[in-house]
Amino acid sequence: MPFWYDETWEGKTRYGCLVRETLYSEKSEFQQIEILDTAHYGPVLVLDGIFMTSAREEHFYHEMLVQPAMAVAPRVANVLIIGGGDGGTAREVLRHPEVERVTLVEIDAKVIEASKRFLPMIGTAWDDPRLELIVGDGIAYVGREDLQLFDVILLDGCDPVGPSAGLFDLAFYQSCAARLAGDGVFATQTESPILLREVFLDIQRTLRQAFGRVTPYFGPAPLYASDQWSWTICSAGVDPLAIHEERAARVEPAMKYYNREIHRAAFALSQDLKRALDD
């Protein structure tokens, strides 16, 4: 029997999907993992009751987390992904032939297992020989002082609750900054600037303490809270609009949302956010 599965926000609004079948449901050491076959989105990954990604609409989130950073980083040979257990972020990075090595550090082996089995349309690059998979704590990983430097670091975590809470701390952002090559680029999802406006602004303030240049950008993410999503590019001083035209153009034929025009447009700030961020 089909049933409704709702994600409720502070008991005030809810967004629901009609589920045809529960494909997977297991409690890992870290969280409740579910994969639901929904009527609209196809298979959807749910962690602790929150919709994470879907077969139908994952490209908005993954293209927008990855491609802007890849388009403006001076070098992209050596990339670190923290989180990203569904494989979509790695897939987007590995589209670039200049990438030599991707290290993906995901805390929950069961998310990877379930995604490989039920979301193969998202993680299409698991077998790429440039990808090294580490099951472990991303916070401890970037804290290692013997660690190499990265050209690009991508943070693909959940909301600031549960196993992902530490991924929004200043200390963690500072570790990421320390692991970046001098002109390296860090990008992360930074929640909804409308429904979660205060959370979004808090994250911006924290990021500004860890990085020299912090610039949010915006786009749709249909599976998430009903409005708009944000990501943020951080670095010592790389211009987030200085696109390497050739590198960006090379991946555009494979894109469904991102292109150079979208890249430039995504950084426009609403009047409300312009006022809030100038304070």
Add this chain to the structure above:
Amino acid sequence: MPFWYDETWEGKTRYGCLVRETLYSEKSEFQQIEILDTAHYGPVLVLDGIFMTSAREEHFYHEMLVQPAMAVAPRVANVLIIGGGDGGTAREVLRHPEVERVTLVEIDAKVIEASKRFLPMIGTAWDDPRLELIVGDGIAYVGREDLQLFDVILLDGCDPVGPSAGLFDLAFYQSCAARLAGDGVFATQTESPILLREVFLDIQRTLRQAFGRVTPYFGPAPLYASDQWSWTICSAGVDPLAIHEERAARVEPAMKYYNREIHRAAFALSQDLKRALDD
């Protein structure tokens, strides 16, 4: 007792608001009208079960329907609004001191009555002497051959069902084009380009048969289906990016979302839509 009120899309997804109280519920000659006091959005206008506008988030929709057209129209003295019974569109138009006359043609007197009573924070310009209110059928109105020409025509209707269905017909768009001054500008909401992608593309194709230059643009509309909304500027040939800087700058202090940077960015096309619209 608070209760959930859900808008369901094709039986596959739903978006719900917790309602503290039903403020108004009446069946007019045209539709079921409800005004619900919701926990998140404050008062919300609902027509035939579809969320229309809310005290909290109406500015995204109204600013984006009105201000881009007002920023690029060569003249804005004489403006026609079709629909817009909540008063938000008229309020945005009347911010401009160059506006001499606004004619608002709303088919349902009860929408105006209920909005005046329960949504006074949206319709703040009802008493402006430049506003002329006509209760009547917008389709018949623009079909009148003795009608004056307008500098700007704004179509603020519902989805292409119920009393608004005729507002998506070629014949109606052709009447609007005929009622525009030579370099006048027409703007309308054109549904979600993601959830209602095929509807959006159909509307674009129809508009292209009626106007010389048709350009969609995009932004968030939190109360609507969970992703992104679109509006479209149409004219004989006015450049939708040729902003009258002074006119746009004058209203920016009153804006919550729109500004000139957002205006330019809103026209960026995703890879998917670029491919679909070039066909």
